Amino acid sequence: MSRRSIAEILAGAVVLAVAAVFLFYAVTHSGRTLTQGYALTARFDRIDGLAPGADVRVSGVKVGSVVDQRIDPETYLAVVTMRIDPGIRLPTDTSAEITSESLLGGRYVALVPGGSERMLADGGTIEATQSAISLEALLGRFIFSVTDLVSAVGKEAERQPSAPARPGN
Template identity: 65%
Template sequence: MQRRSLAEILTGAVVLLVALGFLIYAVSSSGRSFASSDGIELSARFDRIDGLQPGADVRIGGVKVGSVVDQRIDPLTFLAVLRLRVNGDLKLPTDTSAEITSESLLGGKYVALVPGGEEKVLANGDQITITQSAVSLESLLGRFIFSVTELASSRSEEERNNNEDAKPAPAPAAPRGGAPAR
């Protein structure tokens, strides 16, 4: 009985070590880490951040250079405020812009940074002032459907009006009483 429980304990320990190994591999290959990484923290304000979550990527030219740390609403302006952690070795100009974009049509959102041309660089705690909010796919699709419906109804109205104008005038009715008019 003692031998069997020792074997079960060793088997359980091996399974836990393998699971821990997979977890470490998954975290390291995803670009995330357990400890807070060195870097500078920046903030940016947006009208809307649809679908963007804390932990989302911050990219420059499609390359991950940081992540979204936090999001909140400014109670005075009602703008969404994002805190971004970006690699500290990057020297981002003060006129760098930030935009929220999609990975694909159905993919997740990320923050794309576009460095400017200023000589001054952003420091830890600075704010990115040039921002472009997320574009809502549902809103664009709704506008498209509305405009197509409007166009179709205006065309059918034009065709109806043109058909009524093109009809010949009705022939005069024959007099009643059967005798031809002289």
């Protein structure tokens, strides 16, 4: 073999090794977990912006992922299925809330463990839930209330008789 072909083979091997490292990093940091845990479900009125692969957190620490979401055809509620780390046991009175990471960030499910002695089993359901709060709806309500307040103040000012001008001023 010539020196050139050996150099080309080594360069190709280095490129493949670097690609494998990038692939490994992408898979391990994508939010998808390779380990299996137990499944829990929760029903929400709204899940705006929550996607499969989103974090499930307890006290801000990731303990699982959202693996599925669907609509219940009878109640029209969003049913979210989560996969939880098997080392984390949650009481049956645990509550779930969909919250934002930041104003521009994605959504995740925040779990707040209760005080029950009994624990949720694989396939269990979290009954106490709070749906996602829509930032657009909150801003719309604020703008409407400010507009309403300004018009009410304007109408009140029109109703009040203006003070007569004092002589000598």
